[in-house]
Every structure is written in structure tokens, then in C-alpha cells.
Amino acid sequence: MSLNPVLSFGRKELQLNEDPESQEFRAILSKVFRSYFRSRISEAVRKSLHEKARSGRWVGRVPFGYLKDAQGKLIPSDQVSVVREAFTLYRGGQSLAQIAEQLNKGGLRTQNGMAFSYRAVYRMLRNPVYRGSVSIRGTEYPDSHTPIVSKRLWNAVVAIHRSRASR
Template sequence: MRTVRVAIYTRVSTEDQAKEGFSLEAQRERLEAYCLARDWSVAARYIDEGHSGRNIRRPAYQKMMAERDHWDALLVIKMDRIHRNSRNFMEMMENLQEWGKDFVSASESLDTSTAMGRFVMDIIQRIAQLESEQIGERVKMGMTQKARVGPGILGFHPPLGYDVTEGRLVPIEAEAEVVREMFDLCLSGRTLEETAAELNANGLRTKLGTSWAPIKVYRILHNPVYAGFLRWDGIVRKADHDPLVAVETFNEAQERLRSRALLSTAHAPPILLEA
């Protein structure tokens, strides 16, 4: 029978150091005794001192994962020694499963090399998934309420023509001129292709510094933020930021967009706003 090679992982954060039983030495002694009792071989010891378990930016943790070919099972004293973030924990477990590695928590009798351990881990994964989905539902409910009544923006990156200051959209005049020029070109009868070509010929770029394409022009002309409105998940409401174009200008641009074939990559048809 092949001897199981074990990676012993111990961690202590600053807040744990004063707690009895959390010392690195105490963890190491108990884990080595656990290996001896199960006739396992200690392949390597990985120690993170003074590092939080809420993220994976830990030198010993990263080294352990990089050296996974040297061990068969990962052993910790408790699950919270390896992760205090459920999402990170589940991602680690998925990686270990993909790599054919086992996870063992000595004090919690969790061993994925056994049928019972895999059953318990499946339950833990389902609970974590349920928690994640419930959080997502609550966030969407809150965002929907904010979208309907405000105040403020909904956490998106500022669009061309604006920056975000203290939670409000504030115009950037140099970028705002580009937006106004796009609406002017649209109202003068230029196609999306012609507008994109003219902007590129004039050396004008997107918010990210890239060249213009017809779909990018469409999204600017279709975005009610430029007329002083905010849109989220089908909800459109009047906002408190300064518009870059009048509602009438925006609506006229929408009428012109309606008369043209909708781009296959566009997410929604043009909309009309009420002043």
C-alpha cells in the first residue's frame, strides 16, 4: 500500500497569536502526531505567520499549491486555518479535486479520501452555493430598489464624458465634447460606421483609449446617462447628474437609430425618454 505524502499547513494571524492552542508550534505538533497515528509521511511543512485567512496572498500557501506534485493530501488542524473565506475555500477544494489531491482537517474529522468525508464536503459545497445565491438575490433586490428610487449611481465604471466624485457623475469637458459630436453626427445623418471612421480619423479614442467601432458608437448614442437618466436592468429613471445632451436630442437620435437595422451585437433596441 502506497504511503500517503502529506503537506502540513499551519497559519496564525496577528489576532490569533494570543489565543491558546493557535500557536504554530501547537498546530505542528498535533498534525505530526496525526500523521504518525495514520502512518502518513510528512512531505513538507508550510507555515504562514501573521497572515490573514481571508485571502490567498500568503507566501507559504502559494508555495504549497505550486509544489502540489510533491504531496498527496493537504492537512490542517482546522478548516479556518486554510481559509476564512467560503468562496476561496470552495475554489481550493475544486482545484484539489481536479489535481487528485485530498483535504484533511484533523480536529474536524474531515477527510476527502473517505466516502463520508466526500459526502460531508458535498454538503458543505451545497451550503456555500446556497449562501452565495442568497447573497446575490439580496444584492439584486437592493440594486433594483436603488435603481427605482435612487439616490446615486449603481456602482458602474464612469462612462465616456464623466468621472465619479463622491458617488456622483461629474462631466469631463474634453470627453463630453466627443459625446456631443457623436450625437451631432448622428442627427446629421451619418451612419454608425461613418461616425466611427470620422472619430478615428480625428484621433479621438474611447474611455479606454481604444479605437471606435460601430457598436461602440451605438452604445454611446443609446445610453440615457447622457440625457441625465440612469438605466439598470430595464429600469430607467431621472438622475441628479448634469446631462451632456438635451432629452430632445437624445430622443431624436433614438428615432434615427430605430430607422436603421439593429446591430446584431446590440443588447437592446433604442429607447425614448420623457423630459
């Protein structure tokens, strides 16, 4: 049994059956509906991410140095001293590679169990989560959780990074 709906457009009616014109129209309608629902779902996800960030709940992989509590909020872990050390070493003049090497020599690993690379250290030093902020698609939510590094240390590291990048 096949359904052949009739679409009414004012005085004009279109019977959808198996002819090529109907099939083409069905394909066009299908694309329109998929696009519409995809945009609705995307908007709902976007709103949910922003709402979670606003309320201090974390979404995604938990950053090194933090744990997630039962409410989904970030809390400092026992690796806080490692994060602070990485920031302090960078402020003291060490390179990203030197810091990675030092962390690896201490037997430390990233959240996914890998050795630290200079890129992993770079991402750590540039991640606003360590100063207590969450950034979702360009919108920053400050003071959403306990920071691991002070704003002063964060700002010093950012300034050093900018000066090294401009060379």
C-alpha cells in the same frame, strides 16, 4: 486530530467520519452551503447596485464624456462636446462608421485608449447615461446625474436608429 461531528435529526443521529457515506454527505452539505452563501452574496450585491443607482452614485467604468466626483456621482467632463457632436451627426444622417471615422480623425480615443469603432459609437448612442439615467438590470433610475444630451436629441436618435434597424 480529526473532528467527527455528530448531526442530530430528531431521533436519528449521524456521525460524520471518514467512511464513504460520511464523505458523500459532507460533499452534499458543502454544495448546499456554497449555493446558499453565493445566493446571499449575489442578493447583497444586487441591492447595493440598486441603492447606489437610486442615490445617483455610479458603479463601473465611467462613460466617455463623464468624470466621477468624490461622492461617486457622474459629472460632465471636457469631452461633453464630442458626445453631443456624435448624437448631432447621427441625427443629421451620418452612419455609425462615418461618425467613428470623424472622431478618430480628430485624434479622439475611447475611455480605454482605443480608436472609436462603429460599435463604440453605437454603444454611446444607445447608452441612457447620456440622457441622465442609470439602468441596472432592467431597472431605470432617471435624472440620477447631469445629462449630456437633451431628451429631445436622445429621442430623435433612438427614433432614427429604430427606423434604420427596421429596414
